[in-house]
Amino acid sequence: MDNHIAIVEDDPNIQNIVSAFLKKEGYQVSILGSAEEGLALWKTNPPDMWILDIMLPGMDGYEFCKKIRNQSEVPIIIISAKDEEIDKILGLELGGDDYLTKPFSPRELVARVKRLFKRTTKNKASKISxxxxxxxxxxxxxxxxxxxxxxxxxxxxxxxxxxxxxxxxxxxxxxxxxxxxxxxxxxxxxxxxxxxxxxxxxxxxxxxxxxxxxxxxxxxxxxxxxx
Known part of the structure; x- marks a missing residue:
């Protein structure tokens, strides 16, 4: 397994835990502390999936999600401390494929990553017809x-x-x-x-x-x- 996943998250603890669980499953992982760093990575080494926090320094996750979705169908999982329904709807409406509320189980996140990769791969194959x-x-x-x-x-x-x-x-x-x-x-x-x-x-x-x-x-x- 060599899928590349980018984590855009400014909390070092979450960075380390999520990264460790994903690497254990065989994924390549890039850690970015801001949306601006994420955009720089997008230009040089675009990942196969984004795991994106909403509350970020500088550009927030909603704006970043919108920018990425305007250019690509790459899968995006949003993670956020915001648990209001309107926040979830906004995140999904802007192009997020899944939404996970903090605190969350790293194992659940890994399971969602696997499901989303499986689904997007299947969708790409079916669209050919x-x-x-x-x-x-x-x-x-x-x-x-x-x-x-x-x-x-x-x-x-x-x-x-x-x-x-x-x-x-x-x-x-x-x-x-x-x-x-x-x-x-x-x-x-x-x-x-x-x-x-x-x-x-x-x-x-x-x-x-x-x-x-x-x-x-x-x-x-x-x-x-x-x-």
Whole structure:
């Protein structure tokens, strides 16, 4: 195993503990004390995954996450002492793939790292079979470039927002249960609540107000054909 993981964290104790557990599993580890150091590493030796603290000196983790996500789909796990739901939602909305609240078990972090690597590797393989363009009504998804257009205007969407809309657009008018969407977007090894699906739909509707994304009451969601 030679995946390179970068830890952006200013607490030396957390740096040392997390680094030790990851190295024990065979990962290459880089430790950065600030987002600015992380950006410098991104230019010279970009990692295969980021483990990112939110409260950092200088640029905070949210801004750093946004900068990285604008350039790459590299996996990002956010760790933070902030336990408010709004902080978790903001972190995931800006492109984080997972969110872990301090204090946490290093073993749990390692388990999430393994699951996320497994899921992203599987997703990369499955995307090869997607058509280059998926279109339904005014919604167009470019699966090669991971770009989404609504009524001919490009929309700024996160990785999971794109993945959910791609699933729905490829199966227009079909109702998906929350459990199905959770499995398809987050992966079969995700152990969180299906509330994550509702939160994701709310964010999509806020960004694309006229999108015919319907609630199937007591079941889940579907994308209705506009015609």
């Amino acid at each position: 997607y058509n280059h363009i998926v279109k339904t009504g005014s919604l167009v998804l470019n699966t090669k470039e991971r770009r989404l257009f609504w009524q001919a205007e490009e929309q700024d969407v996160t990785t999971k927002e794109f993945d959910m809309l791609l699933i729905l657009a490829e199966n227009v008018n079909r109702a998906f249960s929350r459990e199905e969407l959770l499995m398809k977007v987050w992966g079969t090894d995700y152990f969180g609540s299906d509330r994550a699906v509702d939160d994701l739909v709310k964010r999509i509707r806020k960004k694309i107000a006229d999108l015919p994304l319907e609630t199937v009451w007591g079941y889940g969601y579907r994308l209705r054909n506009e015609e």
